Amino acid sequence: MYVAAVDMKILKNKELDVLLDQYEERFGEDFIEFNYADFHRHGEKCAAQVYKETLEKALLDDKPYHIESKRYSFFDH
Numbered sequence: 001m002y003v004a005a006v007d008m009k010i011l012k013n014k015e016l017d018v019l020l021d022q023y024e025e026r027f028g029e030d031f032i033e034f035n036y037a038d039f040h041r042h043g044e045k046c047a048a049q050v051y052k053e054t055l056e057k058a059l060l061d062d063k064p065y066h067i068e069s070k071r072y073s074f075f076d077h
Contacts, residue, residue, distance in 0.1 A: 001035065007048035019055050027064040031055055038069050 003011065010016060011034055023031045032038065039051040058065040 006046045010048035010052055016052055
């Protein structure tokens with residue numbers, strides 16, 4: 001998957017790694033992997049920012065985040 005530079009800056013940030021580690025420690029599972037099928041740009045927020053905020057909200061609410069991923073629902077190439 002090609003990842004836009006604006007999203008890559010957030011996805012490869014150490015802060016996100018810390019949040020992902022906290023999620024795994026707290027809930028005993030990995031947070032859903034980033035993909036554009038499940039996380040979309042909202043206004044000025046890029047898809048990776050939406051992803052990060054979803055992760056932060058799960059930690060803040062102390063509830064694991066579960067969705068049925070649309071990652072393999074369609075072919076886009």
